[in-house]
Amino acid sequence: MPFLTRLFVKTALVYFIAALLAGLLVAARPLLGLPSIVAALTPVYFHLLMVGWVTQLILGVAHWMFPKFSREEPRGHDWLTWTIFILLNGGLLLRVFAEPIRTVNTDPLWGWLLALSALLQWLAAMAFVANVWPRVRGH
């Protein structure tokens, strides 16, 4: 298994645990009287699960298993895959903090950080599509 795949898959596993813990907190909030910022974790919970776990796992396995790009670069451009990893995780982590904090802090900085998170994740998706598209082909 290539290094980048291991990185994607292990990071995905960390998000998987984090997502379910976030879901646990959201469910426990009304029972334990946890602060209102915990309720704002609901979209964070969904996105930790669907972007951090599911999509990241797919990205890692696709990097490993899809047909080879070329003899010289069998898995496409490694620098682009690194860029995807940094953009996706940078964007997702920014969301994890900015989205709940924005509900209790009116500083516009948090809104801008949320917009930056959107841009980073969008760029990651576009870069992934560009990188993997030529590898989706017959023999």
Next chain:
Amino acid sequence: MPKPSIWFLRSALIHLALGFTFGGLLLWNKGIPIHPLMWRLLPAHMEFLLVGWTVQLALGVAYWILPRFYTQRGDVRPVWLAFALINCGVWLAGMGATLAAPGWVILAGRLFEAGAAGAFAVNAWPRVKPMAQDASHRK
């Protein structure tokens, strides 16, 4: 990679790009408001990423890697039907809800998606088999 898998995976990548674009706009709008109508993208964002991207990718990879009958992957016609149905279904259910179309449009979309699952199962079901079954067929 067989031709139906190429079509499923390329369509999944297009839905990934569109789904992340809708999601990016939604998140940006949450941080820095663009327009209140932006929220109407939410059903399309969810449909495109859950069914158009994740489910369709699973179908494409499953058709590619499930055990074969010698070198054949079974009758390809239900697989093409599944491809047509799932893509029509995603657009009807996702864009129907986003564009506030009548309820029957969304219902038709869900019906198409359910039909896609059934059609795909017709091909995949007999391919989910132990390796020994292949060996006994060869004798």
